Amino acid sequence: MKRLSPWAILLALLVPFAIASADALTGSVTKQPLNMTAVIMFVIFVAMTLGITYWASLRTRTASDFYTAGGGITGFQNGLAIAGDYMSAASFLGISGLVFLSGYDGxxxxxxxxxxxxxxxxxxxxxxxxLGKFTFADVASYRFSQVPIRSMAAVSSLVVVAFYLIAQMVGAGKLIQLLFGLEYWMAVVIVGALMMIYVIFGGMTATTWVQIIKAGLLLCGATFMAFMALAHFGFSPEEMFRQATTHNVKGLAIMGPGTLIKDPINAISLGLALMFGTAGLPHILMRFFTVPNAKEARKSVFFATGFIGYFYILTFIIGFAAITLLAQHPEFFKEGALVDGMVKDPKGLIGGTNMVAIKLAQAVGGDMFLGFISAVAFATILAVVSGLTLAGASAISHDLYASAIARGRVNETTELRVGKIATFVLGLVAIGLGIAFEKQNVAFMVGLAFAIAASANFPVLVASIFWRGMTTWGAFIGGFAGLITAVTLTIMTKAVWGDTLGHLGADGKSVGLITLDNPAIISIPVAFIGIWLFSMLDRSERANSERAAFAAQRVRCETGIGAEGAAGH
Amino acid sequence: MTTDSLDAITSHPLYAELVSKRKRFGWILTFLMMVIYYGFVLVIAYKKEWLAIPLYHGSITTVGIPVGLAVIISAFLLTGIYVYRANGEFDDLTQRIRENLQ
Structure with missing residues (x-):
């Protein structure tokens, strides 16, 4: 019963959408000020998730329940939840928008x-x-002095979470604004409030199940959309590409690499940020503690990789098909953006290019499917912000409060309460940042979060696991060096210095202080060099005992012996 | 963990086998993934026109499409290969080490 009920509800939710899709392509598309289907589907989703939150709240008694769902999630469930964390609204809306805009670059x-x-x-x-128990800082600080390492890890986690949250909140605001005709700020407040309820009352159990349901809905919805879109081209990708090149002003250029990657340095920098950033995202790393052992942890990565890869293929199809299919709907575009069926200015799509997937849902599936996809996209944002906020709250309550401030002398009830208060405060911060960053491109903001995760969290984590020689000083200085370098260089990029802070060049266009778009190629080496240099210079007694503790850490790492108690059953 | 039990594990021949096998396997697969991905990125950076070549005569579909899909599928396959061996062979080895220690 415990695991059945959410799936039963999921199935129940899919039934009306399957029925409605029968005559999906024949119905005419009319713009409505209020899409009742979307409102109803979203209300159903919210009611369902609040039910799950209530159920989860009955099981969330200990800190372990709050942070890691008691370690009782299976590999498959966790894989789906990880995929859910990763398939954010920024990637669903942002990547399909990027494909619509520049084709292959997406x-x-x-x-x-x-x-x-x-x-x-x-x-x-x-x-x-x-090695870990609740947060990745447990791993990074395993054989080191707790206060400095956990403070460093908590600060960098919070910065990553903040950047990621901005992207999600902005997506939420725009989506609901478009769909419900609500004010942007009201939409952001609704997301923030619901997320606070999930996390404060249901902890990781509620967050995981919200994530699993949302991942299931999103995969089904995107599959259906890609299927209906391909059906338009007789299931021939060649035909889809052929028509796309005649409807996008860039023509054949969209079939190969374009301007996303300007030069080798930017290409490699972005690659490093994305590849190693994933391995440093606090809300993703936290998911490894929700499974009972290493075997299940590996399975979760396998399933997650499969789901995410499949999802990206779908977003690619959706974005490409949208070029042709949206061009048949002049009402989707601003004046002059669509001329004689040719998309002259892809950015002239009403609501911006982040709305490509939403518009395509309406074009191929009518209002019913538009409602479904809109509700799913909203659910996606809710689920991802919940996971992010939980990770941020854990950094505050488990790493900053319990370990660094109270020095481990804290009982579980207090730590749990601090975690819930932190969730509340983070929720308010997320709402504030969401309103402040209304005009930013959401996919780009997530890229910045990855750069910071790759530059601060990842180097410390890897060195603590693999390098006997690392010491507390090395990790502390190296980690902060990576974080500060990444943030500083990010502020100097065109996206922040020019587009956000409004610095203009002589030609009136926004400018950056550096030509790099992503700081990873500099900030990752800075972190590793900092770790190496200050560890080597560290000749203290403490440093020697930390190096000596590596052997025991290594055995636990390799065999898991001693790790069973960590789940706290 | 006591120093005695720690020594018992580290001096166990199966432990040495487990550690060296897994390390080797993990780094080989990491290296493969890096070569595939950064190879792809470097082609984009230096020879992007290669990916814009039509797949066959007269096609709109370019070489870049199957290449991109292959990178995605390779990521999935490599993780699958790792899980298959780690959850089988490596976990069996770990289990035998544990049993021998008791």
Whole structure:
């Protein structure tokens, strides 16, 4: 019963959508000020998830329940939940929008997001599961002085979470604005409030199930959309590409690499950020503690990689098909953006290019399917912000409060309460940031979060697992050096310095202080060099005992012996 | 973990076998993934026109499409290969080490 009920509800939710899709392509598309289907489907989703939250709240008594669902999630469930965390609204709406805008570049971008997974699997997944308890800082600080390492890890986690949250909140605001005609700020407040309820009352159990249901809905919805879109082209990708090149102003150029990657340095920098950033995202790393052992942790990465890869293929099809299919709907475009069936200015799509998948849902499936996809996209944002907020709250309550401030002298009830208060505060911050960053491109903001995760969390994590010589000082200074470098360089990029802060060049266009778009190629080496240099210089007594503790850490890493107690059953 | 039990594990021949096999396997697969992905990125950076070549005479579909899909599928296959061996052979080895220690 415990595991059946959410699936039963999921099936129940899919039934009306399957029936409605029968005459999907024949119905005419009319713009409605209020899409009742979307509202009803979203209300159903919210009611269902609140039910799950209530059920989860009955099981969330200990800190272990709150942070990791008591370690009782299976590999398959966790794989789906990880995929859910990863298939954010930013990737669903952002990548399909990027494909619509520049074609092949969207595929390049999505591939970068996927290739971090095998590396996580081969190098750190089981080590993390064997060494950690609730947060990745448990792993990074395993044999080191707790206060400095946990403070560093918590600060960098919070910065990553903040950037990621901005992207999600902006997506939520725009989506609901478009769909419900609500004010942007009201939409952001609704997302923030619901997310706070899920996390505060249901902890990781509710967050995981919200994530699993949403991943299931999103995969079904995207599959259906890609299927209906391909059906338009007689299931011939060649035909889909052929028509796309005649409807996009860039023509054949959309079939190959374009302007996303300007030069080798930017290409490799983005690649490094995406590949190693995945291995440093706190909300993703936290998922490895929700499974009972390393075997299940590995299975979760395998399933997650499969789901995510499949999902990116779907977003590629959706984005490409949208070029042709949206061009048949002049009402989707602003004046002058669509001329004689040719998309002259893809950015002239009403609501912006992030709305490509939503518009395509309406074009291929009518209002019923538009309602479904809109509700799913909204659910996606809710689920991802819940996971992010839980990771941020854990960094505050488990790493900053319980370990660094109270120095371990804290009972579980207090830590749990601090975690819930932190969730509440983070929710308010997320709402504030969501409103402040309304005008930013959401996919790009997530790229920045990855750069920071790759530059601060990942180097410390890897060195703590593999390098005997690392010391507390090395990790502390190296980690902060990576974080500060990444943030500083990010502020100097065109996207922030020019587009956000409004610095203009002589030609009136926004400018950056550096030509790099992504800081990873500099900030990752800075972190590793910092770790190496300050560890080597560290001749203290403590440093020697930390190096000596490596042997025991290594055995636990490799065999999992001693790790069973960590789940806290 | 006591120093005695730690020594018992580290001096166990199966432990040495497990560690060296898994390390080797993990790094080989990591290297493969890096070669595939950064190879792809470097082609985009230096020879992007290669990916824009039509797949066959007169096709709109370019070489880049199957190449991109192959990178995605390779990521999935490599993780599958790792899980197959780790959840089988490596976990069996770990289990035998545990049993021998008891």
């Amino acid at each position: 595929l390049i971008y999505s591939i970068g997001w996927l290739v971090g997974w095998p590396v996580i699997m081969f190098l750190i997944a089981e080590q993390i599961r064997n």
